Amino acid sequence: MSESTLLISDQAKELRRIVERHKRENRAPGSLRTVTIISGKGGVGKSNLSLNLACALAEGGKKAVLLDADLGLANLDMLCGITAKYNLTHLIDGSRTLDDILIELKRDVWILPGGSGLKELADLDQTRLMELIDTLGFLEDRADILLVDTGAGIHKGVLTFAEAADTALLVTTPEPTAIRDAYGVLKALKAPEEGDTAKKSIYFVVNMAGSEGEGLEVANRLRMAASQFLGLSIEYAGCVLKDHSVEQAVRFRKPFYQLYPDSPAAAGVRRLVEILFGTSARKHTDVNPPRGLKAFFSRLTRGYFLER
Numbered sequence: 001m002s003e004s005t006l007l008i009s010d011q012a013k014e015l016r017r018i019v020e021r022h023k024r025e026n027r028a029p030g031s032l033r034t035v036t037i038i039s040g041k042g043g044v045g046k047s048n049l050s051l052n053l054a055c056a057l058a059e060g061g062k063k064a065v066l067l068d069a070d071l072g073l074a075n076l077d078m079l080c081g082i083t084a085k086y087n088l089t090h091l092i093d094g095s096r097t098l099d100d101i102l103i104e105l106k107r108d109v110w111i112l113p114g115g116s117g118l119k120e121l122a123d124l125d126q127t128r129l130m131e132l133i134d135t136l137g138f139l140e141d142r143a144d145i146l147l148v149d150t151g152a153g154i155h156k157g158v159l160t161f162a163e164a165a166d167t168a169l170l171v172t173t174p175e176p177t178a179i180r181d182a183y184g185v186l187k188a189l190k191a192p193e194e195g196d197t198a199k200k201s202i203y204f205v206v207n208m209a210g211s212e213g214e215g216l217e218v219a220n221r222l223r224m225a226a227s228q229f230l231g232l233s234i235e236y237a238g239c240v241l242k243d244h245s246v247e248q249a250v251r252f253r254k255p256f257y258q259l260y261p262d263s264p265a266a267a268g269v270r271r272l273v274e275i276l277f278g279t280s281a282r283k284h285t286d287v288n289p290p291r292g293l294k295a296f297f298s299r300l301t302r303g304y305f306l307e308r
């Protein structure tokens with residue numbers, strides 16, 4: 001290779017590097033949106049919906065990181081056939097880097113296993129905590145959306161995750177006990193703290209609905225109760241029908257969105273993405289722009305320290 005070809009190739013490389021850096025820097029800090037998926041009752045489909053939402057987002061050109069924040073039975077890895085070797089604990093104790101613990105499930109979908117590391121956040125001193133939040137801030141370069149899959153129940157961990165996120169997505173099924181517990185979650189979600197003017201958007205989805213009509217019926221009941229008794233305005237993000245493809249995909253340990261893209265459940269997830277992230281008319285109810293990852297983790301850890 002001649003000297004001049006070498007020079008041109010070097011220049012091209014340098015140019016690419018500058019463009020890449022420029023692209024990174026042009027992403028406004030805080031442009032990542034955080035969504036926490038919650039429910040009152042377990043087994044309503046949170047993990048399935050989170051995972052498949054991530055796949056649908058990736059299909060639409062968005063990069064998604066899925067934080068498995070189920071403090072009890074972490075199950076995302078079971079749903080997609082991967083076993084997490086490391087989790088946030090290893091990032092906290094400094095034995096692993098963020099790249100070591102992130103699992104690339106497919107193009108533009110990563111899983112961040114929380115494990116017991118999430119509990120340890122509460123015991124970190126302020127300096128270490130800030131360092132960790134800084135490290136996690138690198139996710140911002142990598143992803144557009146952080147989805148947080150939580151465990152069931154109205155306990156501090158779950159509520160803190162919901163409160164820290166830009167958006168909470170509440171999952172219920174048409175079962176009376178699931179609706180009752182979903183209402184319980186809404187009741188427990190405390191009002192934004194003083195000085196915090198950010199108004200959270202709360203969406204809900206009716207999973208395993210027998211029909212669109214049934215979904216709407218449940219939605220109306222829940223929406224009315226939230227508005228009448230709690231003064232909360234919540235947005236219906238549609239339903240996902242009860243669909244055999246979901247169970248089938250679980251058996252194969254693959255996202256149903258990937259395995260059965262034409263299934264009714266996949267169509268429900270596609271609509272969910274449209275309502276939550278798309279250009280749908282309802283989108284204007286998002287009062288605030290995304291606040292980013294650092295804000296999410298700062299709020300999260302602040303929530304952990306606060307007595308409820």
Ligand SMILES: Nc1ncnc2c1ncn2[C@@H]1O[C@H](COP(=O)(O)OP(=O)(O)O)[C@@H](O)[C@H]1O
Pocket residue numbers: 039041042043044045046047048049075152207208209240241242243244246247250265
């Ligand atoms: N839309 C659906 N149609 C049929 N079965 C579903 C649907 N959503 C979830 N399921 C079933 O419910 C089970 C529990 O779902 P999962 O996502 O693990 O719930 P959670 O995370 O809320 O505990 C799944 O294994 C799946 O078989």
Ligand SMILES: [Mg+2]
Pocket residue numbers: 046047048070075150151
């Ligand atoms: Mg789950």
